[in-house]
Amino acid sequence: MSEDHKKQLEQQLWNIANTLRGKMNADEFRDYILGFIFYKYLSEKMEIYANKILKEGGDTFLFSEIDENTATGKEYIEAIKEESLEKLGYFLKPSELFSAVSKRGNHNEDEKESDAVAENTSLTYNTKDNFILEDLQKILNNIQNSTMGTDSEEDFEDLFEDMDLNSTKLGKSPEARNEIIAKVLAHLDKIDFKLENTELDVLGDAYEYLIGKFASGAGKKAGEFYTPQEVSTVLAKFVTTGKKKLKSVYDPTCGSGSLLLRVAKEVEEVNNFYGQELNRTTYNLARMNMILHGVHYRKFDIKQEDTLEHPQHLEHRFEAIVANPPFSANWSANQLFMSDDRYSQYGKLAPKSYADFAFVQHMIYQLSENGTMAIVLPHGALFRKGSEQKIRKYLINEKNYLDAVIGLPEKIFFGTEIPTCILIFKKCRENPEDVLFIDSSKYFEKSTQNFLRPTDVDKIISIYRQRLTEDKYSYLASLNEISENDYNLNIARYVDTFKKAEDVNLIELSDEIKDMNKSISKAQNSLLEFCSELKIPTPF
Known part of the structure; x- marks a missing residue:
């Protein structure tokens, strides 16, 4: 039942998204549709919570029925606002609810439309009665303003800044923009998010589905905000091996926050989520994603800054760390970092044009003694010489933190075809005598963008958790072997995948x-x- 509803919801939301598309590219209309879905979510949560308060107080009317212009109505609203800011972290008045705005935008209009909302049929509007652009922009601002001076202020700050309702991309005239927005709100208003069923997260799953769909159309830009779901699953299973609960999980390049949320699916509970993201739009998306998945505003801390140059969570140590940082990014490699505790002990900084190991060093610094971290890197990070070789040697020879190296198939990340790998590090390793190498590069479903099948994911995780050697697939290399290879971690040096040709x-x-x-x-x-x-x- 829930699976069917989820698929139906995913398709409905994607169809609605396409009514907005017009001439906008994928990442532009993504910001609008995800923003409107988030606004509807906040409204429904507000309404459910307010109705609960009224019912507990013995009242027989609903929150949406309160008259905001009467003295009694204002008293009710102030009382509910106080509790809502504490519990939900924000507040909406009855007139600001999604359903109310949608009704105003479609007032007295005869919408004879089917649920196949992808059809771009025109609606005729009386612009005087139905013009909602200014009201809607104020409401989105008011959501943020309602949090001013509260604990949730930072979590809601400028959340809707990417939704410019006066953008000509939505329509050349205010009337045209009003028409398309009212139409989208009307379609969304018909959908039941089933938020009262707290055991289901169908909306959260549908939101993730939409983010993935937008990523598939965003090309290289997709790498800025989304890690393919099956790769996220692999990373999440690595860092949760042997654990049912996590005190904390951290992603220093968190994008849309999907990887953090994927980790939470692998355990019973995560106490706190931490993340940092450079891109402002993606940072907003990550906060929306957290809230929409029911993560309380006090349980997540997402910051917007450059992680390497301006880290925001250095006082914390994390039980689980996951990351899919930008491959071989540039960074300053300023010599001042040689006095930074994250890098000073290595004696070398990662090269300016290859920040891969700078991210590794940063993550290891914040990893707790009982923690596990898993990071996606380009294949070149395994064998490039110079300072990267010295960093690898220190991590393996001096610290013995490297636990496993996993080779992934090519073309499984959006916008790039380069081969990639996953490195797993632990400060207290259960098997300190060897490092597990896995070559899963030949196990995938071939497509325009290749992907790991469930069986491929299961095989990787099974081999890792049992630390098995399997012919042509995995190998346990001793530290001496790695030393003899001069700390070159190229998987082909350890896993022999050569297949002898048949005799002729x-x-x-x-x-x-x-x-x-x-x-x-x-x-x-x-x-x-x-x-x-x-x-x-x-x-x-």
Whole structure:
């Protein structure tokens, strides 16, 4: 039942998204549709919570029925606002609820539309009665303003700044923009998010589905905000191995927050979520994603800044750390970092044009003694020489933190075809004598963008958790072997995937060629006879 509803909801939301698309690219109309869905979510949560307060107080009317213009109505609203800010972290008045705005935008209009909302049928508007753009912009601002001076202020600050309702991309005139927005609100208003069923997270799953759909159309930009779901699952299973609850999980390049939320699906409980994201739009998306998945505003702390240059959570140590940082990004590599506790002990900084190990060093610094971290890196990070080789040597020889190296298939990340890998680090390793190497590069479903199948994911995790050696797939390398390879971690040096060609019987092959030549000769003779009978030139 819930699975069917989830798929139906996903398709409905995607169809609605396409009514907004117009001439906008994927990441532009993504910001609008996800923002409207988030506004509807906040409204419904507000309404459910306010109705609960009224019911507990013995009142028989609903929150949406309160008259905001009467003295009694204002008293009710102030009382509910106080409790809402404490519990939900924000407040909306009855007139600011999604359903109320949608009704105003579609006032007295006869919408004879089916649930197949992808059809771009035009609606006729009385602009005087139905114009909602200014009201809607104020309401989105008011959501943020309601949190001023409260504990949730930072979590809601400028959340809707990417939703410019006056953008000409929505329509050339205010009336055209009003029409398309009112239409989208009307379609969304018909959908039941089933928020009262707290055991289901169908909306959260549908939101993730939409983010993935937008990523598939965003090309290289998708890498800024989304890690393919199956890769997220692998990373999440690595860092939760042997754990049912986590005190904390951290992603220093958290994008839309999907990877943090994926970790939470693998355990019974995560006490706190931490993340940092450079891109402002993606940072907003991450906070929306957290709230929409029911993560209380006091349980997550997402910051917007450059993680390497301006880290925001250095006072914390985390039980689980996951990351899919930008591959081989540039960073300052300023020599001042040699006095930074994250880097000073290594004696070397990652190169300016390859920040991969700078992220590794940063994450290891924040990893707790009983924690596990898993990071996606480009394959070159395994074997490049210079300072990166020295950092690898320190991590393996001096600290013995490296637990496993997993090779992934090519073309499984949006916007790039380069081969990638996952490195797993632990400060207190259960198996300190060896490092597990897994070559899963040949196990995937081939497509425009390749992807790991559930069986591929299960195989990786099973081999990792049991630390098995399997011919052509995995190998336990001793620290001495890695040292003898001069700390080159190229997986091919440890997992032999060479397949010996079958022996060829040359005598049989010679006989086959002779028979083939006889057949060719016979066919040519037949063709010559036909050409002669038809009195046409021969092809020879």
